[in-house]
Amino acid sequence: MVSRFSEQETESYYDAEDEIYRSVWDEDGSVHWGLFDDTTGTDFLSACANLDRTMVAKGRINQESRVLDLGCGNGTTATWLARETGGHITGIDLSGVRVANAVEKRAALESSMQDRLAFEKASATELPFPDGSFTHVWSQAVVYHVPDKRKVLSEVYRVLAPGGVMVFDDLLRPKRDITPEAQTYVYDRLLFDTEFSFESYQQALKDQGFEMLEAVDMSRHLRQSYLCLSERTPKNDTSEHAEHYEWLTKAYLETAAAVDKNELGWGLYVCRK
DSSP: OSSSOOOOHHHHHHHHHHHHHHHTTTOOOOOOOOOOOTTTTTTTHHHHHHHHHHHHHTTTTTTOOEEEEEEETSSSSHHHHHHOOOEEEEESSSSSHHHHHHHHHHHHHHHHHTTTTEEEEEOSOOOOOOOTTTEEEEESSSSGGGGGGHHHHHHHHHHHEEEEEEEEEEOSSSSSOOOOHHIEEEETTOOOOSSSHHHHHHHHHHHHHHHEEEEEHHHHHHHHHHOOOOOHHHHHHHTTTHHHHHHHHHHHHHHHHHHHHHHHHHEEEEOOO
16 A cells, blocks of 8 residues: 555655644654653653663664664754764655755764764665665654655665664554544645554564564553643644644544544564564
């Protein structure tokens, strides 16, 4: 299955929406969901940081790692990865606006950090790297945007060295029949569709040649993330974005409701070449 939405639509969406995402999600430009536990409570940014740390641990990323950050956005997480692990991080993203932000951020870092970071604009379906270039591929809240997800998995497999690990999360479609509200406020809003459920995603990874190391259904954390985001959206705003913020609040609540109705899911996967 190939989504009816194009990569060009996704690129335009993220080029235009960066200011909105910074005002609601994270002012530093990071855009992904959170892993909530007793240490985070319902604090969204703490939960996002918790997911970062958990993925590093599950992927066993360290100073010897060569990591491709697939869909790096503004480079916030890639920069954190380089500083946290000591590894070399290469980020790619479809959005020229966000790659430019990442490059600018890199230029302001100390030279030792700059040496371990690189960014470029590229599609996840045509990675501009030789076979076996990376020990790890890392991705957060990205693959669901790509129309041909199986092509992404194929490209990731190609650029991983033997024994290399992909650690990533993605949105899921637990069932085909969904309500008009889920279609409008989730699938159409995010320019996304997918053939994959939590189980069939694992089979697709195996079909590509990956060995599954771990799969975690994260749907309840996705629900909590969107409930938090609905609270973080500016209220009583008088700027030019006021109407959009009001719509986003409703969209985020409808997204949480879609998880409740099993119309949307979220999975975390760790697999090895």
